[in-house]
Amino acid sequence: MKGMLQKPDMVTATGEGRKNNTRRLGGLKEINKDPDAWYCTGTDGKNWGAKNLYTEKEITVKPLYQIGETVYIKEACLLVPEDRNKLPIPNDEIVKGVYSDGQQIEYRWGDIFTNKDGIWLISVAKSYTKGKVISPLHLPEKLARYFIKIKDVRPERLQEITLPDIVLEGLDIPSEYWGITNTRFKFYAIRQLFEDLWDSINPSYPWDLNPWCFRVEYKLESVR
Numbered sequence: 143m144k145g146m147l148q149k150p151d152m153v154t155a156t157g158e159g160r161k162n163n164t165r166r167l168g169g170l171k172e173i174n175k176d177p178d179a180w181y182c183t184g185t186d187g188k189n190w191g192a193k194n195l196y197t198e199k200e201i202t203v204k205p206l207y208q209i210g211e212t213v214y215i216k217e218a219c220l221l222v223p224e225d226r227n228k229l230p231i232p233n234d235e236i237v238k239g240v241y242s243d244g245q246q247i248e249y250r251w252g253d254i255f256t257n258k259d260g261i262w263l264i265s266v267a268k269s270y271t272k273g274k275v276i277s278p279l280h281l282p283e284k285l286a287r288y289f290i291k292i293k294d295v296r297p298e299r300l301q302e303i304t305l306p307d308i309v310l311e312g313l314d315i316p317s318e319y320w321g322i323t324n325t326r327f328k329f330y331a332i333r334q335l336f337e338d339l340w341d342s343i344n345p346s347y348p349w350d351l352n353p354w355c356f357r358v359e360y361k362l363e364s365v366r
Contacts, residue, residue: 143283144207145216146290149343152312153217157288159362161312165300165340165355167347168206174353182297190297205295205356212363214286216278287366294359300340301352305329308336310359 146164148156155161173180173192183191183200190203207213305328309315313335322328337349347353 144211144213145281145283145286146207146213147216147278150217151314153215153288155312155314156215156290156362157365161310162290162293162360162362163307163310163312164358164360165303165311166206166358167344167353167355169203170297170354170356172201173203174347174351177299177351177353180354185296192297203297205297205358207292207295207356207358209292209295212289212291213360214283215288215290216281216286218278219281219285288362289364289366290360291363292358292360294357296357297354298357299352300349300355303333303336305332307357308332311336311339313339 148164152161152164167174179194179196180192181195183193185191188204188208190205191200192203193200313332315332315335319328319331319335322331341348344353
């Protein structure tokens, strides 16, 4: 089964049902060397055709995720004994950890979640010296909490995103943004939140480039 990486706050949004949309760049590297030069020619139900406006070169693009398949969400995982008495983390202790970039983090017992197998998961920890941590990149299916089913996949230019899709991306939109009376200004203000998030994740393919991406729509299928 394939896995899908998500930022910790997006994992939470998926688990709460607030996120069921994501945009992914996989399979579009050649097209995004010059995104304005390409257009889509159609699909056979799995793969998409693309043609260059100037050279008339045609290629087939295969999205990583296919309609109908189940995918698990990849997040950081801390393995500790099932017996709580053997846990290295007292309830009132502040646990210190370190991100891979060296940034210090702190969290308490309440930040730790569990599944029915007694495997404790921390959605923010990438490095933790008191237990064995599995990076989100290497989380196996058997340790996953969330499983999603792909409902739709289609290519589009990034800047084609609509306000409803921005909401379905799971962003935490401040309430005051919804109070903006001018509809256009409201959209631009909320879209800026998405732009900032996108650029922080995809610096090589920023918003201003308007790259091609796959719009992936999914639903939460099960929680372990």
